[in-house]
Amino acid sequence: MKIGCVKEIKKHEYRVGCTPASVAAYVNEGHEFYIESGAGEGSGFSDQEYKDAGAVIVADPKDIWATVDMMIKVKEPLESEYPLFREGLILYTYLHLAADKALVDALVKYKVTGVAYETLSDHHELPLLKPMSEVAGKLAVQEGARCLEKPQGGSGVLLGGVPGVKRGKVVIIGGGAVGINAAKAAVGMGADVVILDKSINRLAYLDDIFGNELQTLYSTDFEIQRQCDEADLVIGAVLIPGAAAPKLVKREYLKTMKKGAVIVDVAVDQGGCIETTKATYHDNPTFIIDDVVHYCVANMPGAVPRTSTLALTNATLAYGLQIATKGIENAIDSPVLSTAINTYKGHVTFQAVAEATGKEYKSLNELK
Numbered sequence: 001m002k003i004g005c006v007k008e009i010k011k012h013e014y015r016v017g018c019t020p021a022s023v024a025a026y027v028n029e030g031h032e033f034y035i036e037s038g039a040g041e042g043s044g045f046s047d048q049e050y051k052d053a054g055a056v057i058v059a060d061p062k063d064i065w066a067t068v069d070m071m072i073k074v075k076e077p078l079e080s081e082y083p084l085f086r087e088g089l090i091l092y093t094y095l096h097l098a099a100d101k102a103l104v105d106a107l108v109k110y111k112v113t114g115v116a117y118e119t120l121s122d123h124h125e126l127p128l129l130k131p132m133s134e135v136a137g138k139l140a141v142q143e144g145a146r147c148l149e150k151p152q153g154g155s156g157v158l159l160g161g162v163p164g165v166k167r168g169k170v171v172i173i174g175g176g177a178v179g180i181n182a183a184k185a186a187v188g189m190g191a192d193v194v195i196l197d198k199s200i201n202r203l204a205y206l207d208d209i210f211g212n213e214l215q216t217l218y219s220t221d222f223e224i225q226r227q228c229d230e231a232d233l234v235i236g237a238v239l240i241p242g243a244a245a246p247k248l249v250k251r252e253y254l255k256t257m258k259k260g261a262v263i264v265d266v267a268v269d270q271g272g273c274i275e276t277t278k279a280t281y282h283d284n285p286t287f288i289i290d291d292v293v294h295y296c297v298a299n300m301p302g303a304v305p306r307t308s309t310l311a312l313t314n315a316t317l318a319y320g321l322q323i324a325t326k327g328i329e330n331a332i333d334s335p336v337l338s339t340a341i342n343t344y345k346g347h348v349t350f351q352a353v354a355e356a357t358g359k360e361y362k363s364l365n366e367l368k
């Protein structure tokens, strides 16, 4: 198979879809690999390293889009890339389609096979979302702590406190991969930490892991509002795979929150779980509503690209090799790989995406 990787063009996105080690793995299995010159620079990989691994270095990304059977990326394509789509192209990347109707339309129009990292499900886990959720969970506390600083518009609370002065309170909504990593970072800083989830099994697991260092609470509207009232930092970390995030923090809750409190809505890529969320970028990551600082960057791991690219590609390589080796017709028969296919032959093939975007759903079986 011909496989390609282009430089990410989203603002301040420095990750890359493949490392030299992943290129070498594809080439060793007999595939051809094309990579855009400079694609790995932001993550610390030079063209020479890719060349040594067996890639062909290509100056113009358009030539790669026009040539390859499978394109491997990190973030969703942007509008300027839509005209480069072709019928039958396999696009292996984060897509987050529930929040991006224009991209759904383009993938359907050009009959691109959209293989979304974030919905690939293996043994009840989301192995291609997890590594970036681990990064984003830790970053959520790091960025949230910074937003609490007075010059950033925050209340001026230090999360860990000091002897004789109360610690800050961190409220994490959703105790999955983002939530547990946010909890590790917040507990590590010495904050007072509460985590809410709908899954009682998950709450039990978190309680076993953290013991008395973490307060677990069952997630209800009532409890979320009460916890937000007391919070210095709220972290939105819920997910219903493929679907638009439920709006759990209502606009009116902000009125009774502390002045200068901070909300980091990590779930922004699925539309956000805070009613007042709108996506921001690393160069201007925050805005303030009702004296509450909002941080809503949809590509948080892009800020730490060296760590993130390595963690992401560690996870994507094995499934990417399976797609390349089986071919897409066989991949759709795989119970695991099929969970990632959001669009195929001009149709939306993931139910929650169809529901969120008002599109007709067709099962992969109907399209064989």
Ligand SMILES: NC(=O)C1=CN([C@@H]2O[C@H](COP(=O)(O)OP(=O)(O)OC[C@H]3O[C@@H](n4cnc5c(N)ncnc54)[C@H](O)[C@@H]3O)[C@@H](O)[C@H]2O)C=CC1
Pocket: 118, 126, 129, 130, 132, 133, 134, 136, 173, 174, 175, 176, 177, 178, 179, 196, 197, 198, 199, 202, 219, 237, 238, 239, 240, 245, 246, 248, 265, 266, 267, 268, 269, 270, 297, 298, 299, 300, 301
């Ligand atoms: N902004 C960014 O840069 C990044 C965003 N993300 C996003 O973060 C979100 C969370 O991802 P993960 O932690 O990997 O998902 P996950 O599936 O591991 O965890 C989600 C948790 O939310 C819980 N949940 C669902 N409904 C809930 C409710 N009403 N109240 C409380 N908890 C509820 C689930 O039980 C689950 O434990 C996703 O939208 C993901 O795409 C992930 C990485 C980077």
Ligand SMILES: CC(=O)C(=O)O
Pocket: 075, 094, 129, 132, 133, 269, 298, 299, 300, 301, 302
């Ligand atoms: C998961 C995601 O959206 C990201 O890593 O940017």
Ligand SMILES: [Mg+2]
Pocket: 254, 255, 256, 257, 258, 259, 290, 291, 292
């Ligand atoms: Mg207020």
